[in-house]
C-alpha cells in the first residue's frame with residue numbers, strides 16, 4: 001500500500017482465529033461509527049463508554065456483543081475506532097467481519113492499524129517497531145524489554161541527541177549566514193560537542209549485541225555418541241516428551257529442534273549419536289546432519305555416559321567441539337559415584353542436576369539481566385545509529401583539521417537525517433512497507 005493512499009475505513013479480526021472466550025473485530029476510519037450504526041442495536045456512543053447490544057444483519061441477530069467506541073484523535077490509530085467484542089468462536093467472528101465489510105469497510109493489511117497510528121503521529125517508528133517486537137517476542141523477558149521502546153525510551157533519547165546536533169548545526173549555520181553579526185563557533189566547542197554526541201550514540205549502541213541475541217536467540221546442539229542420553233536430556237530441558245527415548249543405539253536420525261525460553265530464546269537441537277561402527281545408510285545421513293548442526297550451533301552440550309566414563313569415541317567427539325563454546329555433561333550420574341571438576345553431572349532420567357545445568361546454560365548463553373539493558377534496538381535502528389555516528393566522526397575530524405565550517409555542516413546534517421530515518425520523520429515508502437509487512441493482520 002502507498003503511504004499516500006486515502007485513509008479509507010479498514011477492519012480486521014484483532015484476536016487469534018480459534019475458539020476463545022472473546023473475539024474482537026476492529027474498525028478504523030471515518031466510516032467506523034456509521035458502519036456500527038447500521039449493524040448494532042445500541043449505537044448511542046459517548047467517549048469512554050462501552051455499549052451492550054446485538055449485532056444484526058437486517059433482522060437476523062448475529063451475536064450479543066459489547067462495542068467500544070474510541071473517538072479521533074484519542075484512539076490507537078488516531079482515527080475513529082470501534083471495537084466489537086463478541087463471543088470467541090471462529091464462525092461468529094468471521095460473520096461479523098463479513099458484515100462490517102459488506103457495510104463499507106475494507107480488509108486491513110498487515111500492520112495497517114499501527115501504520116496509521118504512526119502516520120497520524122500517535123507514535124514514532126521506534127514505538128511502532130516495539131509493538132511488533134512485543135507481539136513476536138519469543139521469550140517473556142524480550143516482551144518486557146520491548147515495552148521500554150513502546151513507552152518511548154529510545155524515542156526520547158534520540159530526540160535528545162537530535163536536539164544536541166541541531167544546536168551545533170544552528171550555531172554553524174548562523175556563523176555562515178550572518179558572518180558580520182554572529183561569530184562562527186570555535187573549533188574546540190565543535191570537537192567537544194561532537195565527542196559528547198558520539199558518546200550518546202555509543203551508549204545506545206552498547207546494547208546492540210545483547211538486543212540482537214534477545215531478538216534472534218541462539219542455537220544449542222546436544223551431541224554425543226549413541227545411547228548416552230541426548231534425547232532424554234532434550235526432553236528434560238524442555239520438560240516434555242518430544243524425542244523418542246530407547247536403549248537401542250541409533251534411534252534419533254532426524255534433527256529435532258524446539259525453542260526453550262531461557263530469557264533469550266534458545267533453539268535446542270537433538271542430534272543423531274555420532275559413531276563410526278555398525279552404522280547403516282539412514283543413520284549415516286543422520287550423523288552427517290549432526291556434524292552440520294554441531295558446526296552451526298552457537299553452543300554445544302557435549303554429553304557422555306557417567307557410568308561408562310569418557311571412552312575414546314567420546315573423546316573423538318569432544319575433540320570436534322573443543323574450539324566451540326561448549327559445556328561438558330556426564331549423564332546417568334544415578335549409576336556412578338565418580339565426579340570430575342569442570343563437568344556437570346546430571347541424570348536426565350530422574351532430573352538430578354538439570355536445574356544446575358539450566359543455570360550454567362543461561363549464564364553461558366547471555367549473562368545479562370534484561371533490566372540492565374537500557375536501550376533496545378533492532379538492526380534497522382542500529383544501521384541508522386551507525387550512519388549518524390560515522391557522520392559525526394567525519395565532522396569531528398574536519399573540526400580537528402579546522403576545515404571550513406560550511407563543509408563540516410554537511411556531515412552534521414547527514415547525522416541529523418540518519419536519526420530522522422530512525423524515528424521515521426524521514427522514511428521511504430519501501431522501508432515503511434517492509435517494517436509493517438512483519439506485523440500481523442489486525443494490529
Ligand code: GDP
Nearest residue numbers: 227228229230231232245246247332347348349
Ligand atoms: P540417546 O541415544 O543419546 O538420545 O539416548 P536416549 O536419551 O535415547 O537414552 C538411551 C537410554 O539411556 C534409554 O534407555 C534411557 O532411558 C537411558 N537413560 C537416559 N538418561 C538416563 C539417566 O540419567 N540415567 C539412567 N539410568 N538411564 C538413562
